[in-house]
Amino acid sequence: MIGGCRGVVPPQNYFMLSDAPLAGLRIIEVSSFIAAPLGGMTLAQLGAEVIRIDPNGGAPDTTRWPVAPNGKSLYWAGLNKGKRSVTLDLRSPEGQRTVADLIAGSGPDGGIVLTNASYPWLSYEALSQTRPDLIHLRITGRHDGGPAVDYTVNAGIGFPLVTGDEAMAGPVNHVLPAWDVACGLYAAVGILTAERHRRRTGAGRAVTLALADVALAVTGHLGFLAEGRLAAGRRRIGNHLYGGFARDFRTSSGDSIMVVTLTARHYADLARVTGRAAALAAVAQALGADFTGDNDRYAHREVIAALLAPWFAEHTTAEVTAALAGTSVLWERYRTFAELAADPGTLANPLVSLIDQPGIGQILATGTPLAQPGTPQAPAPAPTLGADTAAVINELRKKL
């Protein structure tokens, strides 16, 4: 009823849907910035009840950019959708005790803490005294507990020195906080994993997840670490795909188009559409190369690109679109965020809605990409800071 229907108001919180996939799961989140809030929100968008607890006045991320015209944080609103918000004086023993009581009294599907804070009173050791089956996932910067943020982790891991044009010398930072995103999703995996283990064994678990370790693990999984040890490591190759043929081309309209060939068929279609099949075949023969395979397409990528580029430069984006549309070639026009937001296809996606965000107004927001029958994907708004304090405290009092 909700997914895909633009005029329908999404529920305030998915945990109110008793048939949501994670219905019943209850998580106390003491968090700020990206990774921990994203981890909690990922679970909230699948039906978990996530109560984010902030100090009175908010955590340091409360005013983080990007901001709306009225100065309110679009970042905070984006990363706390579908949660309940409680504010407390976290410096007082009373406030700290309330947090502990909320965790201890959150029922058999509760007793789960997600945090990036390191207060002793919020530690596994302290909280497991009253909740022996506690699941406690703490995000840190480094493995040793030291501080780190996405920007510093990324500097140390290798990617900025291979990003950008081949002629460049300095580092190029990513704009997407990719390590924070991966860390938040690993946190969701960690909580679900620990919860499954607790169901089987009754035992809780203290899990630590360092942002720097997420980057190190993923860099290893993708082979960069093994390659860095065996060879001199990756060189900068601009917008080319490593080990195959893919790159960007400029059309006569001034647009850039990313073109990717992963198979012999992709490549043959691209050669045919651009009218360069004969020229490419002749070059391949003269070079003793086989352009039906990834390796030789990569080795001679500049030659192939040089032969194809004039065709793109001589055609408008509309002509290029028409020519590539019926082929197997993988391609996409580069777009700005504003173009993405204005594309009717964006709002037509069931996971996107224009929602009424309390404190800000109408904003474009996104739900979970995990599409499944019976589970709405439309995003619930974020609470305003502290909006659920009274209700949550009242619920707790009734239990005590």
Add this chain to the structure above:
Amino acid sequence: MIGGCRGVVPPQNYFMLSDAPLAGLRIIEVSSFIAAPLGGMTLAQLGAEVIRIDPNGGAPDTTRWPVAPNGKSLYWAGLNKGKRSVTLDLRSPEGQRTVADLIAGSGPDGGIVLTNASYPWLSYEALSQTRPDLIHLRITGRHDGGPAVDYTVNAGIGFPLVTGDEAMAGPVNHVLPAWDVACGLYAAVGILTAERHRRRTGAGRAVTLALADVALAVTGHLGFLAEGRLAAGRRRIGNHLYGGFARDFRTSSGDSIMVVTLTARHYADLARVTGRAAALAAVAQALGADFTGDNDRYAHREVIAALLAPWFAEHTTAEVTAALAGTSVLWERYRTFAELAADPGTLANPLVSLIDQPGIGQILATGTPLAQPGTPQAPAPAPTLGADTAAVINELRKKL
């Protein structure tokens, strides 16, 4: 016994550890490239038994770069660690029936499929005939089922047009396949979520996860989509942090250093260490700005950077390191993958091991970043293609 001990051979597969967090969980993976294999491996590294099924001779990712000196794929080895590998003739009815039998006969904690393939015989509809409580997670390119890869998704989502130096015009692609990584982790979340739901209700679930939807959802979560609709959207700001003060500086040694200030204390420490406190205070006063806050530090970022840059340029990396070490400032030297791989601290991390990878030899590999008592983090190697075919088929025959 394993984590942190360099000389110890890690187990071949974590699913053999009966007390692993995901012990008992059994997943059949028919996959290739990054997202689906990473999703399965994430669960395998936490103790699930993941059987990757490939067509005879391997999927298109079998030879993907980066490759070892002997030509074997470090990429495939990196993304299939700790799994079992089965090869079958997937074009024959017999091969397809074997896959269906493996799924149907995988016990109460089985009946879970993770795939990025779209064969009709591998669909939820087909497989749920013999396994009504089937959990089926399928990764697609686009929401409508159409093809897309990380490079094309990234072109359409907005980030390449804001990455890189302010003076640049064209797109800058990321080298980290960030959307594939996020998609793989969302897939792990999706499977664990569906498995929890099945435990509570007995009901299976068909989940679809589009790579393009992952990018759209995350771009929304971070506020870029809302900002893109409300304002003209983000401009290119080089290596600066958006909405605060952070950027790279070059030392007299020729290294680049990423420096981040998120708080007034970080900023004050940076101003003091570089000897620019008085100059910065004078400039702030003259401009009517408050550099203790993020907004004004961001507005005047070029002025602040220009005042600080000479200090970095006049000091060696060792001097900069010594000066920043005792402060609250967040910073990191940019490193290459080769430097990362050669750093003794990398191998000292319990999630990193030099493993004997069958078919390749000794390589640097990584396990899960989710650190928890009793769960080893050291990586198990990947199987060679088809290594477990006979054993898995024999296990199946005993059950039938």
